[in-house]
Amino acid sequence: MTKPAAAPSRTSIRTSTRSSILGGLIGSGIGGSRSPAMHETEARALGLPLVYRLLDSDVIGFGADDLPALFKTLASLGFDGTNVTHPFKQAVVPLMDELSEAAARLGAVNTVLLRDGRLIGDNTDWSGYRASFLASLGVLPRGKVAMIGAGGAASAVGYAHLDLGARRLAIFDPATERAQALAERLGALFPDAEVFAAPSPAEAISGVDGPGVDGVVQCSPMGMEKHPGTPFDPRLLTRDMWVSDVIYFPLETELLKAAKAIGCATLNGGGMAVMQAAHAFARFTGQEPDVERMLADFAADSERGR
Template sequence: MIKPFIEIIYLAMEDNAMLKLGLVGEKLSHSRSPEIHAKIMKQKGIEGVYELLEFPKDSFVEDFNALKESGFRGVNVTIPYKEAVLPLLDEISQQSKYIGAVNTVLFQNGKAKGFNTDYDGFISLLDHNKVAVKGKSAIVLGSGGSAKAVVKALLDLGIYDLTIVSRGKQNFHGNYTISYEFFKEAKIKSNLLINCTPVGMYPNEDASPVARQEIQADTVIDMIYNPEKTLLLKTAEELGLKAVNGSYMLLQQAAKAQEIWAENLPF
């Protein structure tokens, strides 16, 4: 059982105590974030700790607000709180306002400031895997916080045709959005199929957001990183398609978050 708050003994540095960081979410047993952030801090010579902070939905507001006074320098925010955290922040970066979701929070001078590093991480993932976007078509599965960052990145990179498939938010980006029922019937073809839902994530590794016959794309990207190969990606490889998981995005968004926490960044 992951304990939200673990007693930390601060290690003295020349000017400040060690950085106290964490990941806020509802269920975090699958997360690789502590391992990744520990490596980044070691490489940069930063003294710090990174905790998993499991907050239940019914106490999320109270638990998050308590972080401002608990000695944390910053936290990442993951499912299902990337949008729910917005009204709890004192300041939000312009990019995060446009995206409508925050995955990184800096606590500074008693205030909580929100950023979105998923955007940077996704663009890095595309570059790293040589996935072209400009003039292409894409289908995005999901309409949550991760999907919002992905959509903003795709639009900024010049995507030509974009379709968002959502179970609930039919007003997400207006006419771009279709229901899963329509998607299954339409058999839409695209250059990119991007899964931004948690379907297929550990421990539900036998699940896939779409059926085999519904994969009508050249490249399939699954933002999930645990397992490394989801059922969706395994099926894509069987079909001879390019298959990319979310590991590189996780690494790059974490590095960007570390920059925000380590520096005194103005808005």
């Protein structure tokens, strides 16, 4: 099976010839999003006149049925592109005139380009996580992975790990039907890998008979400020495992603290947040951002509590 490259196709990208570049984020309850700061700060550093606006359904008052009209409005206002987040990543898919290979395979879009009256859907969640993982933990074994959580983020992260060569992906979610559905979907995309829903975190991480996994990626809401705690008992971890968490607020979750204490290599969600934004930025503007600068800006903002 032919797999997509590390970053989605750029065949539909063009550098904006407008006097300014207009982008945004479509989602629900996104008032605290750091996307505007990430995009606008990097644009200023590159000398690009980019404006990035939040399009919050809770504030503006729209739903999935209103998305066609919303995109028509955005096109008439001269938007170059938008990011899309919960709960609209799947709802926008049927509205696209063109999909990248990854977006089509994942059935989710988080980046939309508005080009000459056409909507082009892409997904930079998976490529953003993939790039972050390779930069931080890429030298470590990754053939056997346990994934905790089977929501929207898990779809992109699981896809990334299978694209990176995971031979075994065990998925646990308290919603067993959701875990099973994700396992079946990813398994169909990567038929050479063993992808299955595990009945418990212990069986996902430690297995029944085997020595366990190379690493654990945490994709559930557990660990966020609104959902404190850990999604499983950290004592299931061993020091030779790596632990990745997609949460970036806070950057160091209770799980990552416990994993560090055990001796595990860890990766927080900041890198994924920045890299997916960087990949989207390149599509909106046609110019490559300075990823190291974006990561440094994100870390500095995190220290300031933004």
